[in-house]
Amino acid sequence: MKTAIFLLCISLLFLSCSKKPAVIFKEFPHTRLKPVAIETLPEFNAENFDAVLQSFQKNCQTKKAFEIYENLCNEAKYVSDVETFIRENFQAYQIVNDKEDDTGLLTGYYEAEIHASYQKSDRYKYPVYATPKDLVVVDLSQIYPELKHYRLRGRLDGNRVIPYLTRGEAKTNELNASVLCYCDSEIDKFFLEVQGSGIAKLDDNSSFYLGYDNQNGYKYRSIGKYLVKKNELSLEEVSLQSIREWLREHPDRIDEVLNYNNSMVFFSKREHGATGALGVELTPMRSIAVDKRYISLGSMLYLHADLNNTKINKIVFAQDTGGAIKGTVRADLFVGSGEEALALAGHLKAPLKLWLLLPKEKEKNE
Template sequence: MMLVSNRPGAWRWVCLMMVAVFFLSTGCIGTGKGRSGPLPALVPVTPGEKAYPAFGDDLNFEGLEEALLQSLAYYSRLPETRTFAVGDDRYSLSVMVRSVVVLLNAIQEEPTPEALSRFIRENYRVYRSTGRDGKGDVLFTGYYEAELTGHTEQTEQYRYPVLTRPDDLVTIDISRFPGVKSTGKRHLIGRVTESGAVVPYYTRNESENGSALLDRTEILAWVDDPVDLFFLEIQGSGVITMENGEELRVHYQTKNGHPYRSIGRYLIQQGLLEREAVSMQTIRQWLDENPERRQEVFNYNPSMVFFKEEAKGPLGCYSVPVTPNRSIATDKRQFPACGIAFITTEKPGETTGDEVLSWESFGRFVVNQDTGGAIKGPGRVDLFTGHGPSAELTAGHMKQPGSLYFLVLKPSAR
């Protein structure tokens, strides 16, 4: 079954992409059957299996077209020889492009859940993440575009700097050095000392939360709340409303190379918050109520993020804008870049103030367009929720179980 739209706009996109696909390779599938070793991040599931989902979309496809087009924009920049690992299988660029184009065309018809499920069964191979336990259990969290208040100059009120990459920070691609054994890391971040030695870059504590780096970096803005600034680093992007009313968008540029450590975990370890009660909102409340210990908690996380100004909305790790409620961040070593995904998890139901009183199950198509320092392995997904109070509420509380699937077009549908 193929769904075809009568909308002229949809046809323009399909025609353009079909021309692009024509010049790409046919996309043979390589399979890893007969493999041995650890379980792959994705395994095939077929209709009739208990793990095979009933495909529906709780947002009625809103925002999905935009997200899919961003994936096509990413694919258009890649060489024709690029391939993508999906579990034990490998697909060509042309197959990934065609997978997006066919789904993009299909959703123009706004199919019913039944028609959509039938369309997916007939046209797509479905892979399920093996999750945290090897059985498909995935933990879903959320992230959002932070909102801050800033000033172009340092004042008594605006004292906390948003910094760009320091001029003494160096990134070393160790894969270019012969004889260096891989440790799982390709790049090292550090600085060069006066004696010529390369050493790790300053930690958060060593740089005094960035204030010791002011002569080595550009200051994008001064903000009025150190907690807001800390959470901006965790989210990776934000909008700073300046004193003249203009908005300054900032986005992750690089980091100091030290591993991210969760301050929520630190507060639990210190007996300052109960594990069940930890959320972004409760962490923020504790920091606001205990300013004398704020820096101690901040310093538990040695990682620091440096930013750049960005004209458009927040960008994912593949340099395409992420779409609210449609873009996910995963471990980029485990899952195909900008691939089509489907998730089942929970979203806030009844809320009051900063609290979520109940959670509702949902299924939704998303696109794999970002990554994150705390998003490791096949059992973690971060959902981009956008910006504003609702986005912050969802992202701050979301710690829900669920399942993650990836879709690739079948050979018969290409």
């Protein structure tokens, strides 16, 4: 219902303010939309529309996406000509920020892998925690609606809520949390937290999936920026691979660097592969993480990015969030799992343009 009202507000704004350069979301005041013809999207004709239909149908299985695309979700079950279906039923709106800037940043993430055991040992000594039993999550939105996208996390000290343990404090204090497994690399465990999901490959050759469940309440801080600040890496050198290499070459400084990021992620076991904040299993090269303060989860978008003279143009779906994904024109592209995915995610850093794809009938019928 809320999403329907939200879309109605957008529609009314378009009808009444068509001469203005951009339209402002009522619920997202720093997100502006500029209507464009869908045919003008970069290389739109080259899209794999059959693959888009599969992703759209999976996206529609979630409540948030169905609220946005209700009629089209139902119609998509019977579509044969996907390209015509999209051209006739969707309107494209370029996303710009409150300064009318339409260019942001695209990065990539992947399904991480750790080597682990259920038993602690000299080799497997780094615990992967479930959400602590004493972690308190406070939702203030009913009292302060402007804080609807924020949660206060901490722990009880008597009748007071105090900050939860930082990453560094958690190393010297026993957490009131179950240990899902122990892994053999503190570096791999850290990047599992950064990616938000992964596969634990056990010493008995079995494996299981891990997915984000919660975090300790601290904002994500980039250790890559920290290494640049300390003159250990140049800004141009920073990548997932270069950070890993530096940490391996400086084992005596691992704690210093990793603990710069106070944020700590907690996991749960999953039956499927990487699952995003929307609650649906992520699709490589189709799922993106966004800042949900500016873009609704469940949204269908068109993405354009230039990566070392290679253009990425495709329809994607906002199905995840991330601590490092902040801003209006900002996205993190899920690229899959394995060594190739790791290599791509580690070096993916490109200028980005985004278009939101909304149903045309909302404009006509509301």
